[in-house]
Amino acid sequence: MAVRLSPAARIELLTALLASFGDRATVNATQLEHHSHSESWHPPAAPDVVVFPTSTDEVAAIVRAAAKHDTPVIAFGAGSSLEGHVNALEGGVSIDFSKMNRVLRVSAEDLDATVEAGVTHRQLNKALANTGTAFWVDPGADATIGGMAATGASGTTTVRYGTMREVVRGLTVVLADGTVIRTGGRARKSSAGYDLTRLFVGSEGTLGVITEVTLRLFGLPEAVSAAVCAFDSMAAAVETVIATIQLGIPVARVELLDEVMIDAVNRYSNLSYALKPTLLFEFHGTSAASVTESVTAVQELTGERGGSDFQWATTLEDRTRLWQARHNTLYAALARRSGGKPWVTDVCVPISRLAECIVETKRDLADTALYAPLVGHAGDGNFHLNIIIDPANPSEYEAVKAFNARLVRRALAAGGTCTGEHGIGMGKKQYLIEEHGEDAVEVMRSLKRALDPHNLMNPGKVV
Amino acid sequence: MAVRLSPAARIELLTALLASFGDRATVNATQLEHHSHSESWHPPAAPDVVVFPTSTDEVAAIVRAAAKHDTPVIAFGAGSSLEGHVNALEGGVSIDFSKMNRVLRVSAEDLDATVEAGVTHRQLNKALANTGTAFWVDPGADATIGGMAATGASGTTTVRYGTMREVVRGLTVVLADGTVIRTGGRARKSSAGYDLTRLFVGSEGTLGVITEVTLRLFGLPEAVSAAVCAFDSMAAAVETVIATIQLGIPVARVELLDEVMIDAVNRYSNLSYALKPTLLFEFHGTSAASVTESVTAVQELTGERGGSDFQWATTLEDRTRLWQARHNTLYAALARRSGGKPWVTDVCVPISRLAECIVETKRDLADTALYAPLVGHAGDGNFHLNIIIDPANPSEYEAVKAFNARLVRRALAAGGTCTGEHGIGMGKKQYLIEEHGEDAVEVMRSLKRALDPHNLMNPGKVV
Numbered sequence: 001m002a003v004r005l006s007p008a009a010r011i012e013l014l015t016a017l018l019a020s021f022g023d024r025a026t027v028n029a030t031q032l033e034h035h036s037h038s039e040s041w042h043p044p045a046a047p048d049v050v051v052f053p054t055s056t057d058e059v060a061a062i063v064r065a066a067a068k069h070d071t072p073v074i075a076f077g078a079g080s081s082l083e084g085h086v087n088a089l090e091g092g093v094s095i096d097f098s099k100m101n102r103v104l105r106v107s108a109e110d111l112d113a114t115v116e117a118g119v120t121h122r123q124l125n126k127a128l129a130n131t132g133t134a135f136w137v138d139p140g141a142d143a144t145i146g147g148m149a150a151t152g153a154s155g156t157t158t159v160r161y162g163t164m165r166e167v168v169r170g171l172t173v174v175l176a177d178g179t180v181i182r183t184g185g186r187a188r189k190s191s192a193g194y195d196l197t198r199l200f201v202g203s204e205g206t207l208g209v210i211t212e213v214t215l216r217l218f219g220l221p222e223a224v225s226a227a228v229c230a231f232d233s234m235a236a237a238v239e240t241v242i243a244t245i246q247l248g249i250p251v252a253r254v255e256l257l258d259e260v261m262i263d264a265v266n267r268y269s270n271l272s273y274a275l276k277p278t279l280l281f282e283f284h285g286t287s288a289a290s291v292t293e294s295v296t297a298v299q300e301l302t303g304e305r306g307g308s309d310f311q312w313a314t315t316l317e318d319r320t321r322l323w324q325a326r327h328n329t330l331y332a333a334l335a336r337r338s339g340g341k342p343w344v345t346d347v348c349v350p351i352s353r354l355a356e357c358i359v360e361t362k363r364d365l366a367d368t369a370l371y372a373p374l375v376g377h378a379g380d381g382n383f384h385l386n387i388i389i390d391p392a393n394p395s396e397y398e399a400v401k402a403f404n405a406r407l408v409r410r411a412l413a414a415g416g417t418c419t420g421e422h423g424i425g426m427g428k429k430q431y432l433i434e435e436h437g438e439d440a441v442e443v444m445r446s447l448k449r450a451l452d453p454h455n456l457m458n459p460g461k462v463v
Numbered sequence: 464m465a466v467r468l469s470p471a472a473r474i475e476l477l478t479a480l481l482a483s484f485g486d487r488a489t490v491n492a493t494q495l496e497h498h499s500h501s502e503s504w505h506p507p508a509a510p511d512v513v514v515f516p517t518s519t520d521e522v523a524a525i526v527r528a529a530a531k532h533d534t535p536v537i538a539f540g541a542g543s544s545l546e547g548h549v550n551a552l553e554g555g556v557s558i559d560f561s562k563m564n565r566v567l568r569v570s571a572e573d574l575d576a577t578v579e580a581g582v583t584h585r586q587l588n589k590a591l592a593n594t595g596t597a598f599w600v601d602p603g604a605d606a607t608i609g610g611m612a613a614t615g616a617s618g619t620t621t622v623r624y625g626t627m628r629e630v631v632r633g634l635t636v637v638l639a640d641g642t643v644i645r646t647g648g649r650a651r652k653s654s655a656g657y658d659l660t661r662l663f664v665g666s667e668g669t670l671g672v673i674t675e676v677t678l679r680l681f682g683l684p685e686a687v688s689a690a691v692c693a694f695d696s697m698a699a700a701v702e703t704v705i706a707t708i709q710l711g712i713p714v715a716r717v718e719l720l721d722e723v724m725i726d727a728v729n730r731y732s733n734l735s736y737a738l739k740p741t742l743l744f745e746f747h748g749t750s751a752a753s754v755t756e757s758v759t760a761v762q763e764l765t766g767e768r769g770g771s772d773f774q775w776a777t778t779l780e781d782r783t784r785l786w787q788a789r790h791n792t793l794y795a796a797l798a799r800r801s802g803g804k805p806w807v808t809d810v811c812v813p814i815s816r817l818a819e820c821i822v823e824t825k826r827d828l829a830d831t832a833l834y835a836p837l838v839g840h841a842g843d844g845n846f847h848l849n850i851i852i853d854p855a856n857p858s859e860y861e862a863v864k865a866f867n868a869r870l871v872r873r874a875l876a877a878g879g880t881c882t883g884e885h886g887i888g889m890g891k892k893q894y895l896i897e898e899h900g901e902d903a904v905e906v907m908r909s910l911k912r913a914l915d916p917h918n919l920m921n922p923g924k925v926v
Contacts, residue, residue, distance in 0.1 A: 109709060109815040152654040163652050165661070166629060181903040187811040188843040189626050190880035191615040191665055193887055193895045193925055194907045198628070198661040202654055219711035246572060248682035248749060286711060286760075290753055297749075348650040352572040380651040417653035424656055432656045440644040443914065444657045450913035451906065462656055 003091035004071050005048055013069045014049055017093070020061060024052040024099070035076050035086065035094040039141070039330075041343040041389065041397075042084030042426050047074060047094035054099045056172055056180055056211040063209060064178035066093045067456055074458050075205045077147030078120060080139075082344045083425025085151065085204050089460035095209060097146055103127040104212065111217045112169060112186055117146025117210050124215075133217040136161035139421065140327045146210045151423040152202030156326065159245070159379030160252040160284065161218055163421070168201050172212035176452040186214060199447070204423055205458035207451045221252070221284035223291040226319045227310035229302050230276040234258065234362060236305040237277040238355040241378040243301045245351055249294050253282035254379040255326055258362065261333070261373035261386070268332030269325040274308065279378070280326055281310075282319070329375045333386040337371055340388035343400050347411035348382040348420025357414050358383060364406055368399055382420035409434070424462045432462070466554035468511055472532045477512055479528050480556070487515040487562070498539050498549065498557040502604070502793075504806040504852065504860075505547030505889050510537060510557035517562045519635055519643055519674040526672060527641035529556045530919055537921050538668045540610030541583060543602075545807045546888025548614065548667050552923035558672060560609055566590040567675065575632060575649055577677045580609025587678075596680040599624035602884065603790045609673045614886040615665030619789065622708070622842030623715040623747065624681055626884070631664050635675035639915040649677060662910070667886055668921035670914045684715070684747035686754040689782045690773035692765050693739040697721065697825060699768040700740040701818035704841040706764045708814055712757050716745035717842040718789055721825065724796070724836035724849070731795030732788040737771065742841070743789060744773075745782070792838045796849040800834055803851035806863050808890075810874035811845040811883025820877050821846060824870055831862055845883035872897070887925045895925070 005013065017025040027049050037044035048071070053059045066073045072092030079086060088094055097118030105114040108131040115124055120142045124135050137148060139155040147153070149171065154163035161167070170184030173196075184190070184197035200208055231237040241254055257265065259275045266273055281298060285291035299310060313322045325332075334340055349357050358374070365372050365385075376383025385407070389396045408418045408431045418424075418431035433441050445463045448455075468476065480488040490512050500507035511534070516522045529536045535555030542549060551557055560581030568577040571594040578587055583605045587598045600611060602618040610616070612634065617626035624630070633647030636659075647653070647660035663671055694700040704717055720728065722738045729736055744761060748754035762773060776785045788795075793805055812820050821837070828835050828848075839846025848870070852859045871881045871894045881887075881894035896904050907926045911918075 107813070107815065109705070110813040111709070112813070152658070154652055154654075158652060165652075165658065175902075175906070179902050181906060182900065183903060185880055185898070186813045186878040187845075187880040187883060188814065189617055189621065189628075189811055189845065189883050191617075191882045191884050191886040192880045192891070192898055193665075193904070194670075194910060195615070195628065195661045195665050196899075196903060196906060198658045199910075202656075202658050207657075219709070221711075242572070246574070246682070248684075250749070286713070287756060290756060293750060293753060348652055350570070350573040350575070350649045351651065352570065382650075382652065415649040417648055417650040417655045419654045420650060420652050421654050423654040428655070435648070435655055436659075437645065439638075439642050440646060440659060441656070443638070443644060443659060446913045447657060447662075447910060450909045 003048065005069060005091060009069045010048055013065060013071065016065050017049055017051055021051050026050050035096065036088060038079040038081040038084070038086050039342065040082045040084050041341055042087055045087040045089045047088035048091045050094045050096055052096045052099045056174065059095060059174045059209055059211050060178045060180050062093055062095055063174050063176070067177060070454060072456050072459050073209060075146065075150065075209045077118065077144030078142060080141035080143045081147060081151060081425065082422045083427035085423060085425040085461060087426060097144055100211065106131060108133050110186065111219065112214060113217055114212060114214045115145050116212055117144060119145050121145060121148065128217065132220055134220055135215055136218055137164055137167060145213050145215065149201050149210050149213050150203065150205050154421045156253045156255055156377060158377060159254060160250060165198055165201050167216040168197060168213060169216055170214035171197055171200055171210050173200055173208040173210055175208045176454065176456050184214065202423070204425060204462050206448060206462050207457060221286070223285045223288045224282065224319070225291050225295060226280070226282040226313040226322055228273060228278060228280055228322070229310055230274040230278045230308040232276065232306050234277045234358055235355050236307070237279055238358055238378060240279065240301050240305045240307060242351050242354065244298055245379055247297065249297045251281055251294065251298065251379060252284040253280065255280040256376045256378035256383065258374040261329055261375050264332040264336050264373055265325050265329060268328060268335050271325060280322060329373070330386050333373045333388050337388040341391045343387040343389050344384055345387070345404050345407060346382060346384040346420050346422045347407055347416055347418060348380060349411050349414040349416030351381040353414035353416070354378065354381045357410055360410060361407055364403065368403055370399060370403060380420065381416070426461060429462065466511065468532060468534050468554060473511055476528060476532045476534065480512055480514055483524060484514055489513050498559065499551060501542040501544040501549045502805065503545045503547050504804055505550055508550040508552045510551035511554045513557045513559055515559045515562045519637065522558060522637045522672055522674050523641045523643050525556055525558055526637050526639070530640060533917060535919050535922050536672060538609065538613065538672045540581065540607030541605060543604035543606045544610060544614060544888065545885045546890035548886060548888040548924060550889060560607055563674065569594060571596050573649065574680045574682065575677060576680055577675060578608050580607060580674050580676060582608050584608060584611065591680065595683055597683055598678055599681055600627055600630060608676050608678065612664050612673050612676050613666065613668050617884045619716045619718055619840060621840060622717060623713060628661055628664050630679040631660055631676055632679055633677035634660055634663055634673050636663055636671040636673055638671045639917065639919050647677065665886070667888060667924050669911060669925050670920060684749070686748045686751045687745065687782070688754050688758060689743070689745040689776040689785055691736060691741060691743055691785070692773055693737040693741045693771040695739065695769050697740045697821055698818050699770070700742055701821055701841060703742065703764050703768045703770060705814050705817065707761055708842055710760065712760045714744055714757065714761065714842060715747040716743065718743040719839045719841035719846065721837040724792055724838050727795040727799050727836055728788050728792060731791060731798050734788060743785060793849050796836045796851050800851040804854045806850040806852050807847055808850070808867050808870065809845060809847040809883050809885045810870055810879055810881060811843060812874050812877040812879030814844040816877035816879065817841065817844045820873055823873060827866065827869055831866055833862060833866060843883065844879070889924060892925065
């Protein structure tokens with residue numbers, strides 16, 4: 001796609017931004033490259049300029065300056081998105097949120113907090129230390145809260161604590177013309193008008209730029225326990241998860257890794273788990289007794305399905321090691337193929353269809369030569385393939401593309417979605433239409449036109 | 464406001480609808496009157512015709528016929544809304560969903576169900592008997608699921624199981640031009656495109672007509688227990704709730720009634736509760752032990768704040784009686800003033816501000832002559848005043864209007880919302896602007912224009 005700015009307009013815009021932002025506006029080549037892509041296989045596309053605002057008013061000023069020159073703005077958080085969300089397909093201004101990283105307000109009483117969009121979830125949890133509360137959405141990478149809101153992120157604890165769609169209570173958003181609005185609020189619930197908050201959550205920067213986020217927190221559990229359990233077959237592992245969810249046993253995390261992923265994790269994190277389909281559980285409770293109750297119930301379910309004895313991670317240190325290993329699965333997979341590039345994809349299906357969907361997917365993979373370890377938030381029916389491709393081998397790229405299409409269509413046929421948590425970005429636009437139908441996507445386009453008539457907000461993504 | 468149809472166009476539309484729907488289209492005066500209002504104080508406004516469709520396709524045909532004559536459509540469920548949502552302000556077609564009352568699909572495995580919009584929540588729960596699952600959103604009145612989705616309803620169990628915004632997974636919607644779309648899906652979560660589901664939830668029929676709803680269910684708790692506890696002061700009762708929520712004790716219901724409401728309930732339901740601020744608790748657990756744990760923790764909190772001993776409702780019959788009495792609070796209040804009309808209002812505030820907000824509100828009420836019993840979903844920071852006015856006394860109407868304005872502004876000043884669950888309808892449009900600001904409401908209006916350019920969908924409501 002073409003860069004929109006003429007050389008003259010580009011100089012005018014750069015001059016204006018440099019005048020306003022000084023060394024917080026840059027055309028440094030390294031910065032432009034860094035802001036041309038995130039952690040995904042999609043072709044990079046550099047912005048014309050990167051600006052580092054420190055306030056919502058500054059973001060509004062950037063958006064107004066860009067709009068004056070009919071050039072796009074792209075919000076950039078931690079750069080950890082997986083479907084090419086930040087790539088500047090038509091050039092323009094990349095708005096880097098790394099200097100908007102203040103935790104503005106924490107209320108332990110109301111279990112909520114307001115943060116600037118550039119705060120990462122680990123940074124927020126550090127700020128919450130000693131408040132007795134925590135923010136629980138955890139997508140693995142240390143993404144920014146703004147980016148997580150924009151993509152509708154979720155992660156390992158969603159089975160208990162929900163997704164960003166459920167925990168974001170309010171937003172500050174800069175619209176395409178630079179107007180600043182506040183959506184939602186601090187009340188636990190509201191029926192006051194259209195739910196603008198949830199319209200912007202998951203809109204991937206295409207309807208407006210999120211600058212502040214009000215979030216629901218949860219109290220820290222009184223008791224926590226985690227365990228690892230291996231199974232002889234993928235079906236047995238998944239059926240254990242299905243039974244756990246259907247019985248309503250309150251697990252806080254239930255993650256599934258296939259034997260390929262376990263092998264990579266063992267090597268990368270110096271662990272020695274059995275090379276089998278494996279579940280990682282975490283249990284949170286208001287007391288040791290309630291955790292024991294959940295553990296006992298799940299142990300019964302694993303035993304009935306031939307699961308191994310639980311390997312416990314009871315100390316905080318052990319648990320941190322366990323979840324760090326889980327969060328490093330992508331790096332573990334990358335380490336298995338030096339020079340490889342990740343192509344990470346995710347789908348989500350109704351949990352009753354999860355076993356067949358994974359078993360068929362692994363059968364499908366066996367017919368390819370792809371290296372594609374599987375890891376998933378099994379309690380939500382959501383799983384990922386961390387495919388590592390050889391960038392020098394175009395046939396491998398084509399093979400992944402074809403596999404991804406089969407995977408998505410298998411998920412859609414099972415009543416699922418083309419992406420449980422990574423979003424549409426550049427990568428899944430065609431599947432969005434297959435999932436929702438042309439008429440529903442046309443509704444999305446009409447919303448886009450209503451809020452961003454000149455297509456300035458992260459163009460080329462979602463719709 | 465003017466009825467849009469010219470006499471000639473009206474005859475043409477009626478002829479077309481009668482030809483298609485036979486006796487399922489009616490201009491019977493009793494039916495027109497019945498569809499001119501719901502359970503609220505707002506001036507009634509009759510539609511030109513009422514139609515009883517039996518399928519989404521029929522709804523689409525009605526919408527197309529109405530659009531051809533540039534006349535509005537208004538969806539009508541159980542008629543239990545409280546802000547004049549169904550009043551046909553510009554005439555048009557009232558679409559009555561009472562014949563679209565089929566439960567289309569239940570999956571106990573996936574804990575979800577799909578229903579036609581006219582199914583009521585009690586009807587759904589009857590259909591779920593023996594599945595081990597239940598649908599938990601309970602607004603008191605036996606509202607339809609379609610109406611509950613349209614208003615973003617919640618209720619007594621929201622503190623544990625969420626609002627309609629959280630449990631609706633997908634919708635079938637007829638758009639203003641008669642196009643039928645499906646939003647969302649059956650996966651536990653999705654990041655696929657703009658969240659159309661949550662845009663239509665709470666849009667009060669102004670963006671489209673909801674015809675089918677896919678809902679999240681929950682497993683039935685293994686153990687349930689309910690209790691009543693009276694306090695010497697409103698502050699002590701509310702502070703008990705605040706402590707319960709802040710400690711994360713998993714209550715399933717925690718309802719607050721003031722002494723005025725208790726008096727009305729006692730008389731109406733032949734009960735003998737102490738005439739004091741009173742909490743009704745319900746506890747759900749995966750075992751008797753987990754319920755006992757919660758009960759013990761709450762009993763400690765009530766004791767510390769001077770609460771009475773728990774009066775138990777342990778049998779299903781006792782609990783049904785307790786919650787029936789709670790659900791009949793509006794009728795109980797009405798029975799105290801014969802010939803009175805209800806003016807029910809609700810606000811919701813961050814829970815840390817709930818005590819002061821209620822205490823100030825009761826002080827404010829004491830300065831008026833209004834009969835205004837208070838009842839609330841205290842665990843959510845949400846409370847109602849069931850004001851009963853004398854329709855023959857205009858000064859009372861003015862007094863309520865002024866009181867309502869003070870109440871809403873008190874809630875907004877505390878960081879709350881002008882309506883926790885009743886919606887905007889005709890009644891709270893001004894407060895929507897005060898709450899979100901003119902710019903945010905202008906965004907809502909632009910969405911309305913994008914989806915309903917001719918203002919055919921329930922005009923005069925929300926924006």
